[in-house]
Amino acid sequence: MHRLLVAEKFSAALRLATVLSEGRAKRLRADGVSQFTFSRSGDDWRAFPLRGHFVNLDYPPEFNDWDRTDLDTLIDAEPVPTVTDPTTVDALRRASDAMDEVVVATDYDREGELIGLEAVRVVHEASREAEVRRARFSALTRTELVDTFDHLGELDERLAASAAAREVVDLAWGAVLTRFLSLATGRRGREILSAGRVQTPTLALVEDREREVEEFVPSPWWRVVASLAIGDTVFRAEHVQNPFHQRDEAEAACSLAGLATEGWLESVETDEQDERPPVPLNTTLFVALANRGGFSAARAMSIAESLYRDGLISYPRTDNTAYPRTLGLRRTAEALLESDLSEEARLVLSLAEIRPTRGRSETTDHPPIYPTGPARKTDLREDAWRVYELIARRFLATLSPPARYHLTTVRVDIDEVPFMASGRTLRDPGWRAIIPWDREGSTLPDLGSGGAVEIRGIAIEEGETACPPRYSQGALIQEMDRLGLGTKSTRHEIVQKLYDRGYVGGRQVRPTEGGRAVVEALQVHAPRITRPETTAELERGLDAIAVGDATPEAVVSESRRRLREALQELEAHREAIARWIRETIAWERDHGPCEKCGAGRMVLRKSRRGSRFLGCTNYPQCKNSRQVPREAFIVRARASESSLA
Structure with a gap:
């Protein structure tokens, strides 16, 4: 039997061929594409690597002239598929000749299913009778791949249809909104103003947070603090009413306490507190964690995908935060004994029972992100090791017991003015032995059970309430996830696109004046484009296609209806939108x-x-x-809505 294995990338095809052939695959260069041949269970196999999508949706040539194309007509235009990589397509067609079966081994998600379906259509041009099977896996490890290819499934055409409908929807929204803004403001070529179904509501989140920061009015506060001592032991205590919001009240409390010559230790209370281990990593949590470690969202995902193709971590695009029961957690931890995290792995393996944590999101497509093989720092690039270590430590932490702390609360009476001090001491590190706390907590020395307290000093500290923090890339992606903007596979790409378009900048995401001009004009005159609800509702429709609860035709039709309503809003305020954006960008x-x-x-x-x-x-x-530098183009002044009138 002749079988054709279709992989999404060269590195995936190489690993699949190597594992399935037990290292005996031969490399073949044919029609400009490197392929692999091998035998398995008496069948002849050929592994063919794609380079992602080789078909792109675009509008027919008659819609290419922006000036002559009516945008209302463009909404209903049917996009046509265009081959973007003819060399790969021709090579695939020739490789498919006389094949009895094609096995789709692309990534198991919507995009992977659509890429697989595109490949099957090319295969059937050469071998119409070839059967189609699907290999679904979450890790490129020998154990999982062998089991997967022994139990092949069917291609999920509904999942592929959902991805195809998304392409149609996103193309229409992006084309219509981008053409409107660019034509209205007279910007062409590299200067076009882009907008999109997910991009624009995401930019609105950044703008709304920037406005919160600008409009925030700090409130002053005062804290009355005391430096106290028992013998040579000095500790800090605070007035129980801290913080004070009126200075005279703080001064009165400080003056009253200042009359005392000594204090009295009224009580010492102790308690135990558990700090629960973190939940397993899905894509959103991983990106947020990596971003706190200094990686951009796009860079973190790029490294994670490379580690996946090298067989070191599981598939990094997942919504799941609960390990499936079939995942061998102890076996996975044992594999890490061969890594640079062997000591941490031994801590987990020494436990009598392994009980993993579980998050709220549980899906069946892929498990949470976890290490699938051991790695050493000397074998990886520095950034790849940092990402691998982050994932491996998180995995081991999810299998560990809680960290246990000893809490102490002290109450001191200073001439009938109550003060309090508290401290926390780590008693049993639990999972904190694997992921140490990066901030030191306050501790209290042993103060006994009561008695006189020496007053070393009483003072007033003052400050102001802090403004809301700007989004980091990780926090922005978490907010997108909460609001249903984009998918696990696209959110980091949307954030990167905002940077690439010059709409935002900085490590703490801030809008540029140009990005701000675009989104504020739309918030005032076409608000539905900037609200997450419209996008989230369309996302639910696309999800419904994947499970058979909606048809692509119905979802695309609803999308066109909403887009037409948005375009009508835009056209009604065309001049005001154009004037505001032009003037603001010229100023910037x-x-x-x-x-x-x-x-x-x-x-x-x-x-x-x-x-x-x-x-x-x-x-x-x-x-x-x-x-x-990009940071020079952050917001320089607050925009005025009056200019939009």
């Missing part, structure tokens, strides 16, 4: 007179490679320019 671009020629002005420009720089408007007579 102008960075003052040229310091060399004096006749021109230094304005923001883009190079052919997309990088930003300041150049003189008197070019080519004056060639003054300088590079400027």
